[in-house]
Amino acid sequence: MQCNEETNNTKITAECHSQIVVSCPDLSKQINGIGRPFCITRHFWIEPGGNLTIEKNCLTERKILEEYGSYKTVDLLNGANRDEAACLDFRPSLSGQQQRLCVCSSPQCNKVSLSEQMSFGIRKIAELDEIENKQKINKIQTIKTTEKIKETTEIPLEEEIIEALNCAVCVDNDLNDANADCRTVRTINCAKQLTNNEKQYCITRQTQNSKDSFIVEKGCMSKTQFSLLFPDEISEQNIGNELLLGCASTHNGFVNYCICDSQMCNRYGIAQQAENSRRRK
Structure with missing residues (x-):
């Protein structure tokens, strides 16, 4: 069912x-x-x-x-x-x-x-x-x-089955803790958002605005979209046809992100996703 x-x-x-x-x-x-x-x-x-x-x-x-x-x-x-x-x-x-x-x-x-x-x-x-x-x-x-x-x-x-990827989606721009996650999350079917035939991923991105101010975003992502958001990451990691799964930091540590490719895999906070990624290596 x-x-x-x-x-x-x-x-x-x-x-x-x-x-x-x-x-x-x-x-x-x-x-x-x-x-x-x-x-x-x-x-x-x-x-x-x-x-x-x-x-x-x-x-x-x-x-x-x-x-x-x-x-x-x-x-x-x-x-x-x-x-x-x-x-x-x-x-x-x-x-x-x-x-x-x-x-x-x-x-x-x-x-x-x-x-x-x-x-x-x-x-x-x-x-x-x-x-x-x-x-x-x-x-x-x-x-x-x-x-x-x-x-x-x-x-x-x-x-x-994989094509019907569902990801958590949210934007929360009023967080004051580096370990905080979105307070409200909903589900999105990536096939409805991404119309091309690229592989779909779930992303969580955390941006630090100031010492105690953070933005957390979640959603669907393709490699093309990732290359527009993180062009330096594409060149530095020499990414091939697929994005590297796991978590990383960029922009001198002010932006952290996690990429995953299983159902609702980005529903967790970024710290827990990073921990889960380390366990599987």
């Missing part, structure tokens, strides 16, 4: 109002170079008062490991590989970012809400329909939003 919606309801029971069925690569098979595909459901929001983003999609094992690191996700993926719904409730980050994630590996296993997946995360997904039909308890009933499911959309290759 696939959806991407924003709501002011941050409860674990929050759910997409509309979902579509997408055809991922075969969920039962490993794919050379990218691992096994999974169905994912995740919530992410910033406390206090931030809107909740609900996302459902196909992600490959490689993408999940790249985004979350092996420390947090090896057990998660092992659980999902046994045809179970495996879930994590992440601790708040330094920026206030909070996240819930469920991964599963049966067709349309993420059609139920994240709360239902977390409640039954140790059960095999194959048991869910049987429980629904025999017991008909409200807690496991299929969400009403599935009534709005549209016809199947084919997504046969990972490259097509």
